[in-house]
Amino acid sequence: MPKMIFVNLPVADVAASTAFYEAIGFAKNARFSNAQSSSMVWSDAIYVMLLAKPFFATFTEKTIVDAATHSTGHYALSFDSREDVDAITRAAVEAGGRELHEPQDMGFMYSRAFEDLDGHGFGPFWMDSAAIEAGPPDQA
Structure with a gap:
């Protein structure tokens, strides 16, 4: 199996973010998407996971920073x-x-x-x- 990367990003609005990523050329993988996350495919080995902030918070105890005001x-x-x-x-x-x-x-x-x-x-x-x-x- 090739090495892959899944970049997980906390987002405020999964649907709006999904539309944005589709507009810039990513494809949505519906099999791994739902109301709280979208799996966006860049290539066979690179994915961006758009996770609603409350769902993203279940993966970490750290504070989720605001990417609009802090570099992440x-x-x-x-x-x-x-x-x-x-x-x-x-x-x-x-x-x-x-x-x-x-x-x-x-x-x-x-x-x-x-x-x-x-x-x-x-x-x-x-x-x-x-x-x-x-x-x-x-x-x-």
């Missing part, structure tokens, strides 16, 4: 082109998300950033495949 993580998503990076960012903003800053173009890598409806941060990026093979640029 920033999830980078790789894409095959700059255009794909622009498209998901545009879709996120059109679906009610918020763009965090202007596009960052380093030549070998291009990235943007947005937040979902609850303030969870995402950083879609494209990297030149030759740059991946060569490793990070010399910082000297």
